[in-house]
Amino acid sequence: MWKNRVGRLVSGIGGYPDPLPGTRRIPTEGMRVDLFEYQGKQFFGTFGIPVSPGEPVTTVEEAVAAAERLATYPVVVKAQVHVGGRGKAGGVKLAENIDEVREHASNILGLDIKGHIVNDVWIEVASDIAEEYYASFTLDRSAKKHLGMLSAEGGVEIETVAENNPDAIAKIWVDPVDGLTEEAARDWVAAANLNPEANEGAVEILTKLYTAYVDGDADLVEINPLILKPTGEVHALDAKVTVDDNADYRHDWDAYEVTQVRDEREQAAHEAGLQYVGLEGSVGIIANGAGLAMSTLDVVNQVGGSAANFLDVGGGADAEKFVNALTIIDNDPRVKSIFINIFGGITRGEEVANGIVAALGQIDISAPIVIRLDGTNADQGRAILEPHLSDKLQMAPTMLDAARKAVELAN
Amino acid sequence: MSIFVDENTKVVYQGLTGSQGRYYGLLNRDYGTQVVAGTNPKKAGTDVEGIPIFANVGEAVASTGANASCIFIPAPGVKAAVMEAAEGGVEFIVCITEGVPAQDEAWFFNKLKRDFPNVQLLGPNCPGIISPGQCNIGITAGHIAKEPTEAGPNVGIVSRSGTLTYQALHELKAQGIGVTTCVGIGGDPVPGTSFIDCLERFEADNQTSAVMMIGEIGGSAEEEAAEYIKSSMKKPVTAYVAGQTAPAGKKMGHAGAIVSGGKGTAAAKMEALTDAGVQVGANPTEAGELMVETIKSL
Secondary structure, eight states: OTTTTTTOOOOOTTSOOOSSSSOOOOTTTOOEEEOOHHHHHHHHHHTTOOBOOEEEESSHHHHHHHHHHHOOSSEEEEEEOSSSOTTTTTOEEEESSHHHHHHHHHHHTTOEETTEEOOEEEEEEOOOOSEEEEEEEEEETTTTEEEEEEESOOSSOHHHHHHHOGGGEEEEEEOTTTOOOHHHHHHHHHHTTOOHHHHHHHHHHHHHHHHHHHHTTEEEEEEEEEEEOTTSOEEEOOOEEEEEGGGGGGSOOHHHHHTOOOOHHHHHHHHTTOEEEEOSSSEEEEESSHHHHHHHHHHHHHTTOOBSEEEEOOSOOOHHHHHHHHHHHHTOTTOSEEEEEEEESSSOHHHHHHHHHHHHHHSOOOSOEEEEEEETTHHHHHHHHGGGOSSSEEEOSSHHHHHHHHHHHHO | OOSSOOTTOEEEEETTTSHHHHHHHHHHHHHTOEEEEEEOTTSTTOEETTEEEESSHHHHHHHHOOOEEEEOOOGGGHHHHHHHHHHHTOSEEEEOOOOOOHHHHHHHHHHHHHHOTTOEEEOSSOOEEEETTTEEEESOOGGGSOOOOSSOOEEEEEESOSHHHHHHHHHHHHTTOOEEEEEEOOSOSSOSSOHHHHHHHHHHOTTEEEEEEEEESSSSHHHHHHHHHHHHOOSOEEEEEEOTTSOOOOOOHHHHHHHHTTTTSHHHHHHHHHHTTOEEESSHHHHHHHHHHHHHHO
């Protein structure tokens, strides 16, 4: 499923069946894939950016073996999670010897950091630090150019720097057609007022970082801290990389996919190829189109309820889609009612109604369902649903009415 | 009048020989769009239901006078397809394909701006554009849009969302309100056409009396549109922003938070739009009702 996106064209909101299942996207932002620090460092490494030697491990025994192979102390034992603040949570520890590696690894593995359980640990050779900087590239959607940010005040939360001392961040907007020229990189580095000793190394790393960002199809590359060592080298001590899921066809990112964190519901939906985001409310949502699905959450909220999920079932009307969507939602213990919100475009109302009826003939759904069906041939669609209506399957004429009914049933 | 496309628009479909290109290309032709050509280098000289296939856009333009293209090419080929269209000589490019890498989008957006400043790209990842009664390019169901009336008042629509656009078209039609043009700009990070590109044209179009705008969470396009409306628009605008209760989504690290600078939430967008004098509905229905009230008061 991870590799089959090449043939994708449209999400099918117009009604044409998706050419390939499993190819839909998170609303509005596109799907991104967050890399663990160690994956980010391996990613940087392939573009020639200096990072510390280290090994990823998943057990205490592996941690000890890795430290023995690295054979340089101290080493840092670092929790690999997709959340910040791991240092404060006890997820980053310095180990002077093999016993400390064992101790820290056993404490960190299984640790809960803001709801993220640590399953992976990165053991790396510790670095001496003279100075700490910050560097990143991301897309400035407003300028429609790439934005590079560099600051001599690294190692801390860069938002705080941005707020308290915005002049401490040197920014460069790079036209993707030109790329980052060495001259521009030099001016940018000079503007950041790093230790002059770091300038040459910084220009080199930032040029490589830009290449990694573009050629590596990243949405974000961030080094915090970028360090100057007492010996004069510049070095990436951390790595935060988010890659663009849409570009997976030209990369081998299977290893990143394996370490994405999803809850059970999201995993099941992902495997079924559904566009699903798990939420905490009690009304299960199925809508066709990301915008309509988002607005369904809004309306449910406005009438005093809360959604258990976001689910965009896309275009087309085959029963299998509804079977998968309904099954995943009904398996969620939070769900007390289900709101199906369909607006027919090229896919006509009667086709959708037939799909839903066929799906309900194949599976047993315990939560009561409220359907709002509007748009093309909605009357014919409603007529098809009519004989199947019961306490468990209700229909409402408008989005607001349906939301009220679904919320009432959930409360 | 309409904006971007009208009855004189002649469209070449890049990918007409593929399953989706054929499906929508023929639907668009049935609607009345001048679908004059398709491209496929391996099938040049053949035809799809009478629509001639050329090796590339340049040849199609030379033979048929096509002035717009519609791209139904899989995402890996979109970058090349967009440049082929611009180099081939069309002025308006509609890219329906979703899943185009952001790096490609950022590149061709800037490349077009520099080398082909007169070419307007719509999309990628958009439903397309319809000027009801004249031209429908893309995947919108044409029958749900009402043609503009001679007497007016008529509405222009610009939207980041597909299904919500259909709903807006449907509700306006139910109220007997005509639409000059409905533009789906799509929700990708670097859309070829922005809200402002459309608002400027609607403001200048004498058949459009009011504008309906449908936004979504993420980015700052709605905030920028609000600034434009405040400074430069006289026509009334109503809006809806989807995602008021949507999950915040994955935050793009620290760099992303700085770039957005507090923009991007539905609340921030609604506030900016309200501040610009836009009537903002809490949900699509309310926004539709506000539009109807506005139109009836004109």
